[in-house]
Amino acid sequence: MFRRSLSASNFIAAIVLSMLAIASSPRLFAADDKEADESWQVIHLAGQRIGYGRVVIRKVTRDRETVYLTDTEEHVSIRRFGQQLRIQSKTHTEESADGQLLSYDFEMKNPPAQTTKSSGRVEGGNLIIESTVGGRLQTKKIAWDPTVKSPAWQERSLSDSPLKPGESRSFKTFMPEFSKVVTVKISAEDYRVVKLHDGSEKSLLKVSVFQSILPGVGMRVYLDEKGESLRTEADLLGMVTFSVPREVALQEIAGEELDVATNTLIRIANPPVGLHDRKSAIYRVNTKGRNPAEFLPTGGTQAVASIDDETATLTVSSIRPPTNIQPSRNEQQEFLGDTQFLQANDSRVQEHARKATAGSLDPGTIAIRMEQYVYKELKKKNFSTALASAAEVAKSLEGDCTEHACLLAAMLRVQKIPSRVAVGLVYADRLAAFGGHMWTEAWLDGKWVPLDATLGKGGIGPGHIKLADSSLADDGPAPVTSFVPLMNMLSNVTIDIVSAE
Numbered sequence: 001m002f003r004r005s006l007s008a009s010n011f012i013a014a015i016v017l018s019m020l021a022i023a024s025s026p027r028l029f030a031a032d033d034k035e036a037d038e039s040w041q042v043i044h045l046a047g048q049r050i051g052y053g054r055v056v057i058r059k060v061t062r063d064r065e066t067v068y069l070t071d072t073e074e075h076v077s078i079r080r081f082g083q084q085l086r087i088q089s090k091t092h093t094e095e096s097a098d099g100q101l102l103s104y105d106f107e108m109k110n111p112p113a114q115t116t117k118s119s120g121r122v123e124g125g126n127l128i129i130e131s132t133v134g135g136r137l138q139t140k141k142i143a144w145d146p147t148v149k150s151p152a153w154q155e156r157s158l159s160d161s162p163l164k165p166g167e168s169r170s171f172k173t174f175m176p177e178f179s180k181v182v183t184v185k186i187s188a189e190d191y192r193v194v195k196l197h198d199g200s201e202k203s204l205l206k207v208s209v210f211q212s213i214l215p216g217v218g219m220r221v222y223l224d225e226k227g228e229s230l231r232t233e234a235d236l237l238g239m240v241t242f243s244v245p246r247e248v249a250l251q252e253i254a255g256e257e258l259d260v261a262t263n264t265l266i267r268i269a270n271p272p273v274g275l276h277d278r279k280s281a282i283y284r285v286n287t288k289g290r291n292p293a294e295f296l297p298t299g300g301t302q303a304v305a306s307i308d309d310e311t312a313t314l315t316v317s318s319i320r321p322p323t324n325i326q327p328s329r330n331e332q333q334e335f336l337g338d339t340q341f342l343q344a345n346d347s348r349v350q351e352h353a354r355k356a357t358a359g360s361l362d363p364g365t366i367a368i369r370m371e372q373y374v375y376k377e378l379k380k381k382n383f384s385t386a387l388a389s390a391a392e393v394a395k396s397l398e399g400d401c402t403e404h405a406c407l408l409a410a411m412l413r414v415q416k417i418p419s420r421v422a423v424g425l426v427y428a429d430r431l432a433a434f435g436g437h438m439w440t441e442a443w444l445d446g447k448w449v450p451l452d453a454t455l456g457k458g459g460i461g462p463g464h465i466k467l468a469d470s471s472l473a474d475d476g477p478a479p480v481t482s483f484v485p486l487m488n489m490l491s492n493v494t495i496d497i498v499s500a501e
Helices: 011-016 154-160 347-357 362-375 391-398 399-415 481-493
Strands: 037-045 048-064 065-080 083-096 101-109 116-123 126-132 136-143 166-174 180-195 201-211 219-223 229-234 239-246 281-285 302-308 311-317 419-428 435-442 447-451 464-470 492-498
Touching: 037 419, 101 136, 101 201, 116 347, 136 311, 154 166, 180 229, 302 481, 311 391, 311 464, 347 399, 362 435, 391 399, 391 435, 399 435, 419 481, 435 464, 447 464, 464 481
Parallel strands: none
Antiparallel strands: 037 048, 037 239, 048 065, 065 083, 083 101, 101 116, 116 126, 126 136, 166 180, 180 201, 201 219, 219 229, 229 239, 281 311, 281 492, 302 311, 419 435, 419 464, 435 447
């Protein structure tokens, strides 16, 4: 029926791909049909075609048991500030006739970053997962719940027993791209006349979809009488996918590729000068249909007060790293570990940390020096990578805000300074607009202190609006969840500057 979210890691990939709940319902073959069946989709964002998807299902017999083999691939091409970003992902799953996951293989390519891979197999009541991020292999074992379904099972189940208007269902499924078990809830509403890719109109059953890994993101799937999806919509940047013939899906993108970075900028009227150097600023934030106070965090640099159901006042204050302080000792231990994205044990990361520290023992001074070091050393601002791990950045010394943030966070952990990454908006003076951004936070003197190695100003001023943070822990929430508030903000928001001190 509806396909799982396309894989991607943080920031722009999370904005675009992780939200693409492609409705790739393949036409299921008859019981005696031994031929593979396939379906194709075309992906649109902000009214422009950005890529395509393909699903192939085969049914085989192994040891007298029926096994379903599903292969999914997605291809997306967009631009970020003029630079091309291409992401390809492929997933292979094997499941039993009743939907139990047997094994999977997942691969995502986003050159020039190294290929991300993950594979798993159910064995002895456990799911054994092997994943490779930034060239480093990691194996883990998690207890397996046999009621959790394969990601391809939902299409077959809804074909066998189509939804009726007013009916709801809920089930758990495994998403290989996140290595997570998530809850999916579907609710059928009524039949609506909708427009398809070729311009024709058809009466289809509207189904609302909720995935626990993407809270607050509205998705709608439109099904025909056979339970096949012909159109899918998501409340993010005008994303729509259509089921189409193969030749349509494979057509080349006409004209220039969509520049997601410039298309999602939040323009400001009467922009101030030198906002990042001010002590504080007061913003009026309006999000149509939602209360911004629901996803604007309070604490640290920010204070939020609701005005009405769609408007809030946000006060942002400058915080600079304190110096001459004591180490954190046993505080915030969960933010010190070596992870797949923050490889504090990597030799290059450790060498950069040693050079940046320059012999200092004061955590505040170390944090400032590291911020300046990453700012100066990452000379090539590469927007073609969605998210590279700290180890990759330590080797290439290139990237955008996500790469600056990850390398700095890993370097801080080398020096036993707890760190995490923050996601939100940053004001760009030359564009007079806010855009999506990632930076770093360090635990200094009993509080989280923001650092931005992309700007290198020794902390941040009121030009940063924080929406979420993440430790990027291997066993923590999927990184994409940190970007959901950002996606909601970029979709439909206005920001006015009331005052700036």
